[in-house]
Amino acid sequence: MRRALCPVENLYVAQRSRAFLSCALRGNVDPSVLAEAFDALTTEHPTLRSRIVPAEGGHALELLPEDERPRLIRREGGDEAYIEELNVPLPVGGPLSRAALVTTGPDTHLLTVTIDHTVTDGHSAITFMNALWDRYGELVATVPGQTPPAPVAEAEWPRPVSELLPAADPEETEKYLLRRVEETGAHPVELLAFDTPRDRPAGSEDPSEHRIEVRRLVLGAEETTRLRSAARDAGVSVHGLVAAALMTAARARLDGDGPRVLGCMSPVDLRARLTPPVSPSVMVASVTSHLQAVPVGGETDPLDLAREISTRLRESVERGDHFHEMRIMPRVPAHPALQMGSVIVTNMGATAAPRFPEGVEATDVRLVPARESYFPQAGRSPVMACVVSFDNRLAVELPHHTACFTPQYMRAFRDDVRTALLAFTQDAAPAPASAG
Template sequence: MRRVLCPVENLYVAQRSRAVLSCALDGPVDSAALSAAFEAVTAEQPQLLTRIVPDGDGHALELLPEAQRPRLRTRTGGEEAYGEEFNTPLTVGGPLTRAVLVSDPDKERHIVVLSIDHVITDGHSGIALLNTLWDRYRELMGDTLAPRTPVAELPEPISTLLPQSDAAETAKYLEQRVENVGCHPVELVAYDVKATEDAPEEPHRIEVRRLLLDTEPTAGLRERARAEGVSVHALISAALLLAARRRMDGTDPRVLGCVSPVDLRSRLSPPVPATLMVAAVTMRLQTLPVGEDTDVLELAREVGDGMRDFLDRGDHFREMRIMPSVPRHPTLHLGTVIVTNMGAVSGPRLPEGLRLTDVRLTPAREHYFPQTGRSPIMACVTTFDGRLAIEFPHHTACFSRPFMRELGDEVQASLLALAKSD
């Protein structure tokens, strides 16, 4: 079983990005049953059993040899295991997924961490995989696991499912986009960690600053968004853009960029289910002048109106078609902030006696380029079971822990102020 990667998927190979999903649990976990559940879901999604191999000028997916296929790993540990897994890459040529069950010495508290290569996943399919894993576990624990026929073919890339288009129109759209980003270059936030020849006190690593709202302020933020006629995504994007602007010099408005991944699954005909493990996103770059005194609600309306216009024009399909040109024109998707949003989703359903205490989704990549001196700020937004979380992954050679802590605290204060009833 083998499939050549499309040009868009080949971009993800170079990026070395992945989705890291985790859930924290209290209660007994049968590791043998969870291992069997993982083998069941990988049999249903054969791309989880593949590796990336060279193919001409690009790459292809091919099945791993039986002995190299991913199996659930178990280990003893605590919360530190999340950071260790986050800093363990998925290498080209190896398995594209990794599943680890970490249990405390008493085997009463656990963390399950799934790492999935972005070549074969996006946020929606990653969440679906985590939930499906626990569905199979629950079935096994209840002796109700229904037999399923393994899938015989690897799914086609999303780029092959786009509506028909005219090549000349796509070329014109690319030309306009390149011209626009050239006329309105965005400014990036400078790293606060300076390069030094001295050895650091501790090795640099990827870390995650997390912002978490409880159910009441999350509901309040959603109510405020509805009352203002904007989306929660637009409110969060505006709050983050303002926080980024305050970390730049001067008082005049600066041109900032907000990059939002856009889900294509529900916008294709027929729709692509979230359970299918493919990358089904494109990008939306919006540039806006932002000053220190810009009103957060006015900025949110600009972000929201821009996104609606983008979708109404069908530009989400055009962006997918021009994505192979990004290596030649990297500023096409270069933003001051990158804000993903999975919307409101449910966490895993567990068998009786096992309690879910937390669920997380965070994107990770291997290359942060501290030598560039500045970069976008990444924010991954999820709302699991009524609690909104924003994950800020960063590399300690670029942004320091205090920098990201202050940034996260500022964004959280902005969102809590918006969530309060007037």
């Protein structure tokens, strides 16, 4: 059973990017029941028990044989378990999903779920994690002798989002592409130079010395509320404030005080903008992007920068540019500047954390993007930031490869972003006192 990948999905095959979700847990987790829940959901989602195979004109999804489909992996580990699982790839030809339950202590566990970006985006990945715990809760609540929850019939392959776009005049799409190419050519953006040593002879470095790591910024519930109040009072989006903080931190790492053109690449979710809308439970990549080049100087007011980013993004969505962006995505390899930002700011917004059954408590929930290749030989690259709020706590995850940016560099970058975000909240109204 196969399903051909559309041109947009074929791009993700080469990128080898993935969504990495995790829950740090305390309490009694039954591994066998969790494995049953994972099997049930992968049965309902054929993309999650598939592999990528060559096909005419590109690639296709092909169902894995029963003995090769992904199953919950059970193992023991310690503090390094998170980074170890983050660095496990999903190679072409293998399963497009992976789940691991790591026992980290007498009463603690770490659940990780990895899904290939070819078949998911941030919203559907989070929805899958939540559905996994919902199914687990249903199974553990089943009384002995009671009929367990009925399995859902195997679903058909989901249609590619690129086939669900509204009709468009090909000439208009071509005009849009030419305008975008002209704009990016006229305003090339600057990237941050890697800070790792470059004096080793070519080929002398052991790739195993390096790995993907994550620097993380988390605001507490009151700080998050203040940031939202600051955005509302200023008439900007929270995304605009976070993007401005990231671009300000990036500008501080470039020479001089004069304006330097920086690019901010923001995701645009298509699910709610299609007719009919596509449910977050459908496991497909349903996201495109908006890139804007903005001159940023050493004296640029971060709030003015946030207003510009918010306004440009809003106006782009109002024009329907996101549909054009999806249509021209197959042309990006010929024009890589179309998606070249100094910072890439993915934003899932405020998201509900999974609902855990009695006896299981989550001490942390995270979403981090990762990929196979970070190209240290390029010497510079965008900085990736994944922004998501679980249970009213805004987190900015900054994944990086240690062959490109050192942990020290990214810690300082994170700290600068935190300082910029908290500066926005200084004049914001405090969170209302809770009753009682």
